[in-house]
Structure formats: structure tokens, C-alpha cells
Amino acid sequence: MLNVKEKGDKAVFKYCKAFDGVKMKRLAVSQKEIDKAIESVPSELQTAILQAKKNIELFHNSQKEEVRKIETMPGVTCWRQSKGIEKIGLYIPGGTAPLFSTVLMLGIPAQIAGCKEIILCTPPDKKGKINPAILFAAELCGISKIYKVGGVQAIATMTFGTETIQKVFKIFGPGNQYVTMAKQMAQQYSVAIDMPAGPSEVLVIADESANAEFVASDLLSQAEHGIDSQAILITTDEKLGKQVVDAILNQIELLPRKAIAEKALKNSKLIVVKNISEAIELSDLYAPEHLIIACKNANEVAQQISTAGSVFIGNHSPESAGDYASGTNHTLPTNGYASMYSGVSLDSFVKKITYQELTKEGLGNIGQTVMTMAAAEGLDAHKNAIAIRLKK
Amino acid sequence: MLNVKEKGDKAVFKYCKAFDGVKMKRLAVSQKEIDKAIESVPSELQTAILQAKKNIELFHNSQKEEVRKIETMPGVTCWRQSKGIEKIGLYIPGGTAPLFSTVLMLGIPAQIAGCKEIILCTPPDKKGKINPAILFAAELCGISKIYKVGGVQAIATMTFGTETIQKVFKIFGPGNQYVTMAKQMAQQYSVAIDMPAGPSEVLVIADESANAEFVASDLLSQAEHGIDSQAILITTDEKLGKQVVDAILNQIELLPRKAIAEKALKNSKLIVVKNISEAIELSDLYAPEHLIIACKNANEVAQQISTAGSVFIGNHSPESAGDYASGTNHTLPTNGYASMYSGVSLDSFVKKITYQELTKEGLGNIGQTVMTMAAAEGLDAHKNAIAIRLKK
Numbered sequence: 001m002l003n004v005k006e007k008g009d010k011a012v013f014k015y016c017k018a019f020d021g022v023k024m025k026r027l028a029v030s031q032k033e034i035d036k037a038i039e040s041v042p043s044e045l046q047t048a049i050l051q052a053k054k055n056i057e058l059f060h061n062s063q064k065e066e067v068r069k070i071e072t073m074p075g076v077t078c079w080r081q082s083k084g085i086e087k088i089g090l091y092i093p094g095g096t097a098p099l100f101s102t103v104l105m106l107g108i109p110a111q112i113a114g115c116k117e118i119i120l121c122t123p124p125d126k127k128g129k130i131n132p133a134i135l136f137a138a139e140l141c142g143i144s145k146i147y148k149v150g151g152v153q154a155i156a157t158m159t160f161g162t163e164t165i166q167k168v169f170k171i172f173g174p175g176n177q178y179v180t181m182a183k184q185m186a187q188q189y190s191v192a193i194d195m196p197a198g199p200s201e202v203l204v205i206a207d208e209s210a211n212a213e214f215v216a217s218d219l220l221s222q223a224e225h226g227i228d229s230q231a232i233l234i235t236t237d238e239k240l241g242k243q244v245v246d247a248i249l250n251q252i253e254l255l256p257r258k259a260i261a262e263k264a265l266k267n268s269k270l271i272v273v274k275n276i277s278e279a280i281e282l283s284d285l286y287a288p289e290h291l292i293i294a295c296k297n298a299n300e301v302a303q304q305i306s307t308a309g310s311v312f313i314g315n316h317s318p319e320s321a322g323d324y325a326s327g328t329n330h331t332l333p334t335n336g337y338a339s340m341y342s343g344v345s346l347d348s349f350v351k352k353i354t355y356q357e358l359t360k361e362g363l364g365n366i367g368q369t370v371m372t373m374a375a376a377e378g379l380d381a382h383k384n385a386i387a388i389r390l391k392k
Numbered sequence: 393m394l395n396v397k398e399k400g401d402k403a404v405f406k407y408c409k410a411f412d413g414v415k416m417k418r419l420a421v422s423q424k425e426i427d428k429a430i431e432s433v434p435s436e437l438q439t440a441i442l443q444a445k446k447n448i449e450l451f452h453n454s455q456k457e458e459v460r461k462i463e464t465m466p467g468v469t470c471w472r473q474s475k476g477i478e479k480i481g482l483y484i485p486g487g488t489a490p491l492f493s494t495v496l497m498l499g500i501p502a503q504i505a506g507c508k509e510i511i512l513c514t515p516p517d518k519k520g521k522i523n524p525a526i527l528f529a530a531e532l533c534g535i536s537k538i539y540k541v542g543g544v545q546a547i548a549t550m551t552f553g554t555e556t557i558q559k560v561f562k563i564f565g566p567g568n569q570y571v572t573m574a575k576q577m578a579q580q581y582s583v584a585i586d587m588p589a590g591p592s593e594v595l596v597i598a599d600e601s602a603n604a605e606f607v608a609s610d611l612l613s614q615a616e617h618g619i620d621s622q623a624i625l626i627t628t629d630e631k632l633g634k635q636v637v638d639a640i641l642n643q644i645e646l647l648p649r650k651a652i653a654e655k656a657l658k659n660s661k662l663i664v665v666k667n668i669s670e671a672i673e674l675s676d677l678y679a680p681e682h683l684i685i686a687c688k689n690a691n692e693v694a695q696q697i698s699t700a701g702s703v704f705i706g707n708h709s710p711e712s713a714g715d716y717a718s719g720t721n722h723t724l725p726t727n728g729y730a731s732m733y734s735g736v737s738l739d740s741f742v743k744k745i746t747y748q749e750l751t752k753e754g755l756g757n758i759g760q761t762v763m764t765m766a767a768a769e770g771l772d773a774h775k776n777a778i779a780i781r782l783k784k
Binding site for chain 2 (some may be wrong): 044045047048049051052054055058059062063065068070072073076078080083085086097098099100101133169170187190191192196211213214217218220221223224225251254255256257261298299302305306307308309310311312313314315316317318319320321322323324325326327328329333335336337338339340341342343345347350351352353354355356357358359360362363366368369370372373374376377378379380381382383384385386388389392
């Protein structure tokens with residue numbers, strides 16, 4: 001981190017060579033590169049990304065807060081208003097999967113929030129290129145400043161700024177353990193982050209009405225994420241539990257990421273409980289990032305849940321729908337953090353400023369209250385700010 | 393921190409003796425103590441606290457978010473719902489001022505949010521007592537578990553739990569540099585905190601229409617907070633600037649906390665600018681915790697501000713109104729953090745869970761989009777979770 005602070009771009013180039021194995025001449029992606037990349041994205045994928053964008057936009061637009069002016073006493077009016085965080089940075093990891101879906105999940109609400117400067121950092125491949133679908137998604141979200149830099153050095157550039165890349169106020173996005181640690185360090189230099197990150201997880205609550213094949217496919221789509229992923233099944237029906245295990249053993253054979261999924265399943269659990277209440281209680285204690293409810297009256301069960309990142313209701317709502325395109329955000333609290341954090345939403349990209357306006361009458365109405373309280377807290381200048389006005 | 397984790401209450405008692413100079417036998421405040429304390433609060437102060445509570449409640453109630461179900465595609469419905477964070481801890485410092493107002497600012501939204509367990513820690517005085525107004529305010533907010541423990545040891549108990557005090561999910565409240573550091577450390581043990589804390593500040597934008605006496609009183613009510621407080625005046629009118637300085641020199645003589653205010657004023661600045669646009673630009677760069685706008689068309693100026701914790705509009709809106717009773721929250725981002733953080737609000741006490749429910753038709757509509765995207769990211773199990781359902 002500190003090397004980038006001191007040496008700027010020079011340090012970044014050095015780390016690009018060391019960690020990404022590519023000698024870079026410039027970090028910024030040119031408009032020409034973007035245009036060329038867009039042409040190479042298959043039209044079927046372009047259509048899918050556009051559809052996902054539309055849904056994510058609709059849902060995040062609905063999170064806008066109207067300004068409500070509240071007269072708490074006659075002549076004392078309070079309200080709050082959201083303003084976009086001026087400068088933000090998005091980090092999109094490279095590695096095995098090109099996460100253009102995460103570009104949408106972060107870029108769309110940033111655009112709706114009215115963030116003025118949105119920059120994106122993502123590591124180049126060995127040829128110094130970025131996956132075209134990432135550039136296509138970024139362009140759709142109005143992100144014009146894209147830099148080919150990954151890992152700790154990317155977080156450091158957005159924290160301190162360099163000759164090429166400017167410092168931001170808040171950094172968003174997933175990453176490996178080094179990126180996560182770098183984001184934690186960034187907080188010590190007055191940069192905010194979206195949320196603490198950990199391994200991903202799904203919990204499925206299923207009763208005898210669930211479809212074992214569906215449940216197995218949901219557990220596996222979590223397991224393929226990484227070897228530290230966790231997939232939990234809580235069921236009231238032991239028979240269903242066994243069917244799900246059988247279905248997993250069948251389905252896993254066909255997966256390209258079988259080796260990863262197998263390792264992840266070693267961390268995973270199948271728990272048989274007496275009734276749905278017990279399942280809800282256990283789930284709340286676990287605080288799952290993703291919760292799938294595959295049982296009768298799924299909507300009622302969902303209402304009783306008090307802790308989860310995102311909830312998928314019924315047999316036709318797989319996690320992958322929310323991961324890509326239903327409209328909800330896929331950047332969610334993992335590792336038990338759903339007990340105290342919300343997922344990324346429009347809120348994450350704004351500051352909510354409060355305002356108050358008092359009329360002369362309003363100050364008269366509230367004056368005695370403030371003066372009495374200020375005096376009791378021993379803060380006479382606070383009292384005086386009222387008294388001096390009331391005297392006029 | 394770690395001593396409390398290992399030794400529990402025993403360590404807490406030791407630190408109470410060492411730092412608060414009092415040998416405690418029990419940490420929990422009894423209902424008898426609370427009842428007795430309430431009787432001793434002067435009725436004028438009780439009335440003031442009740443009035444403040446009413447206003448704060450009204451404004452924070454208005455921050456409740458109605459559930460909006462959005463059909464992003466036919467058969468694909470998304471919404472989000474707030475649920476109170478189950479267990480939270482409030483820290484109220486002791487020291488020179490008994491901050492019962494902070495009890496209201498944290499306790500009221502916690503109650504509205506529906507947090508199930510709200511505990512409060514505050515240091516005892518040399519006699520092992522807590523200021524009655526703090527107990528009165530806590531009782532009003534439905535906080536039944538109050539513990540006589542302060543400083544780092546209070547944060548440690550809420551982070552790890554002891555025999556008496558239970559672990560919480562999120563810790564709120566101000567404190568000195570040791571408490572602030574302890575809260576930062578708590579984050580490493582999977583506990584969330586309200587926001588990073590720093591010295592408090594006010595910025596006043598004033599033109600020739602401002603009243604120098606009023607402005608001086610506002611700057612001084614910030615300066616009396618602590619020697620590291622900062623009070624900034626940006627004015628388009630040099631004459632007003634001089635009048636404010638004179639008024640400060642007069643008013644400060646009468647303040648009991650004069651010595652503190654004098655030291656704070658040494659960090660403070662008076663800046664003369666050419667016009668209001670320049671003032672707005674400077675203010676946004678400074679990102680003030682409190683911003684007072686004492687100029688013509690104050691409301692229009694407020695609309696142009698993009699960064700501040702809380703804004704006080706016009707000559708009759710002193711900061712102290714918001715510190716105690718206008719209805720807005722006084723727990724605000726300091727030290728430049730207004731660039732990326734919001735003040736405490738109802739949002740701070742809830743998790744916003746997202747939900748999605750797809751009908752069979754909805755899954756049909758979204759299926760191809762999800763499968764195309766999942767395949768392009770190389771996540772076949774995600775694709776399979778859709779395909780297997782569509783086949784049925």
C-alpha cells in the first residue's frame with residue numbers, strides 16, 4: 001500500500017509486472033479499446049446484459065427516497081436529502097470468472113445515486129487486456145475511467161491516488177483475501193468501503209414440498225464459487241435430505257468447476273429439524289448471505305426471517321436469478337455479517353444529509369427546551385446561542 | 393480488550409477501579425436505582441427531555457421505509473424490508489458533560505427500528521453512580537439493561553460478552569480517543585460500529601445579512617465542546633468577519649468552559665471569499681459535520697451544498713437546536729467523513745433485507761438472460777439451477 005503512496009504509477013507498473021505477469025505501458029483503457037471490445041461481445045450476451053441492467057435499474061430506482069419535510073414543532077422543519085458520494089472506485093477482480101455482473105451491480109446504483117466520478121480498476125490478463133464483457137458493462141453504466149490494475153495495488157491507487165488514477169472517497173467490490181485486507185487498510189486512511197468481505201454462502205430451508213433436484217442445483221451453484229464457499233440445507237424432511245444428496249452426486253459430475261465444488265461441499269452441512277420454526281431460528285443464528293425458502297407457505301416463512309442478505313422465495317426462485325438479473329443486488333453481507341450489515345443498495349452510494357430550518361416562531365417554541373438541556377449538560381455556549389437570538 | 397475477553401467481569405471490575413477510581417460490586421443498574429434517579433431529575437428538565445424525545449421521534453419515524461414491491465419483469469417481483477438489528481450496544485461517555493441527549497439520539501431510533509436487545513454502558517462516577525438524567529432518558533427509550541462500565545472495557549464487554557454483559561452486533565456512541573480506538577478494534581471481531589469518530593466541527597457561511605452576535609454564539613458553542621473542536625467562518629463580508637471576532641471576544645468572557653473554547657479557537661479559521669459560490673465550493677471540500685447557512689436565500693444555498701453532516705438554514709437555526717431537540721440526529725460524520733458517511737439515522741439500526749419471488753412464468757421470462765450471463769462468467773452450476781427448473 002505505502003509503496004504506491006510514495007512512488008505512484010511507478011510502483012503500480014512494478015506490481016503489475018510482478019503479480020499479473022504483464023508489462024504495462026499505460027493504465028487507462030482508451031475509448032478505442034472500449035469500442036473495439038464492445039464489438040466483440042456476442043449479441044446474445046449483449047441482450048442478456050441489457051435485460052439484466054433494465055431489471056437492476058428498475059429495482060434500484062425504487063430505492064430512491066423522496067424528501068419528506070417534517071414539522072416537528074410549529075416553525076421547526078426537518079428533512080433529509082440524499083446526495084451521491086462525489087468520487088467512488090469500483091474494484092472488479094480478474095481470475096477465473098470475468099465478473100461483468102458485478103460491474104452492473106455496482107455501476108448501476110452509482111449512476112442512479114449521481115456519483116460524479118466513478119472509476120473502475122480491474123487486473124489485465126497476460127496480454128494486458130480486459131475481458132470485453134467487463135468493458136461493455138462499464139460503458140453501459142457510464143463508467144468512463146477504467147484502469148488496468150488489480151490486487152492490492154488497485155486498492156492502494158484508489159486510496160492514495162497516483163499520477164494517473166485519482167483518490168476516491170469510497171471503494172466497492174469483491175476480491176481475494178489480499179484485496180480484502182487492502183480495503184480494510186484503506187479505511188485507516190479515511191476511505192470508506194462497501195462492507196467487510198468473507199467467503200460466500202447459501203442456506204436452503206426445505207420441506208417435503210421442495211424439489212430435490214432444484215435444491216441440489218442451488219447448493220451446487222453456491223459450491224462452485226470457491227473452495228471456502230458454504231452450502232447449508234435445513235430440512236424438516238429427512239427423506240428429502242437424502243434425495244438432495246443423491247441429486248448433488250449426480251449433478252456435480254457434469255460441472256466444469258467440479259473440483260472446487262467438491263472441496264466446498266466438505267464445509268457444507270445437511271441439518272434435519274423438527275419443524276419450520278426450528279429451521280427459521282437456526283437460519284437467523286447463521287445469518288445467511290443467501291436464503292432460499294423452498295417450502296409450503298414460503299412467503300409466510302420469509303416474513304418470519306429476521307436475518308439474511310437476500311431471500312429467494314419458492315421453488316421457482318433460484319439464487320442465480322438474483323446473482324444476475326432479478327433486480328436485487330448481489331453484493332451481500334457474508335460470513336455472519338447479515339446480522340448487522342445490509343447488502344449494497346442505492347443507500348451505499350449516497351450521503352443522507354439532514355436539514356433543519358427554524359422560523360423566529362419555531363425558535364421561540366423550542367428555545368426553552370434546548371436551553372434547559374444545554375445547561376444540564378454543562379454546555380453554556382450552546383444555551384447562549386439560543387438566548388442571544390431570543391433576546392433580539 | 394483481550395483481557396476482558398479472557399477474564400470477563402473480573403477484568404472489568406479491575407479496570408473500573410483503575411480508571412474510574414471506584415470499586416464496583418455489580419455492573420447492572422437496578423430498577424430501584426433507575427426509579428430513584430428519575431425522581432431526582434428536576435421537572436423542568438424532564439419536560440425538556442420529553443419535548444426533545446417527541447421531536448426526535450417524529451423525525452426518525454418519518455425515515456421508515458414502506459415496502460415497495462417492484463415487478464421488474466412479468467412474474468419477477470423484488471422488494472426490500474428493514475428489520476431491526478437484534479442486539480445493539482450504546483456507549484455514553486462520562487466526563488465533564490452528562491450526555492443524556494446522546495441517549496435520546498441513539499435510543500429513540502433503536503426503539504423505532506425494533507432492535508430487540510438494547511444495552512447501554514456508561515462509566516460510574518467516583519461514588520459508583522450514574523447521572524440521573526442519563527437513566528431518565530434511557531428509561532424513556534425502553535433501555536432496560538444499563539451497565540456501569542466505561543472506556544475501553546465497556547467496548548470490550550459489548551464486543552466479547554462477559555458473565556454479566558452480553559455481546560452485541562453493533563456498537564454506537566461517542567467517546568475519547570481510547571474508546572474510538574477500541575471501537576475500531578471491535579470491528580476486527582465482527583462487530584459493526586456506527587461510524588469512525590473524530591473531533592467535532594462547525595462551518596458557518598455568512599454574508600452581510602448575518603447577525604455577528606448570532607454567528608459568534610454558534611462558533612463558540614462548537615468551540616466549547618473540546619480543545620480539538622474546530623469552528624470555521626466563511627464570509628463574503630470582511631466587515632462582518634471583524635464584527636464576529638469582536639463578538640466572540642465579548643461572549644467568551646462569560647463562558648464557564650472559556651479555557652476549552654479559547655484553545656479550540658486556535659484551530660479555527662476566518663476565511664473571506666469573493667462570493668457565495670466560492671463559499672459553497674470551499675465548504676464542500678471541508679465536508680463539515682455541522683453547516684450553518686446565515687445568508688440571503690439560505691434555502692437556495694443549502695440546495696447547492698453537496699457535502700455536510702447536518703445543515704442549519706437561516707439566522708434562526710442555531711446548531712444547538714439540532715444538538716438537542718429539532719428532531720435531527722446529532723451523531724454526525726466528523727473530520728471530513730461527511731464526504732462518504734451519513735449521520736446516524738433509522739437506517740443505522742436496521743438491516744435492509746432484499747427479497748425476490750419468481751413465478752413459473754417469471755422464471756421462463758428471465759431464464760435465458762441468467763443462463764447466458766452465467767455461462768459467460770464460466771459458472772455452469774448457476775446456469776444449471778435455471779436449466780433444471782425450465783426442463784420441468
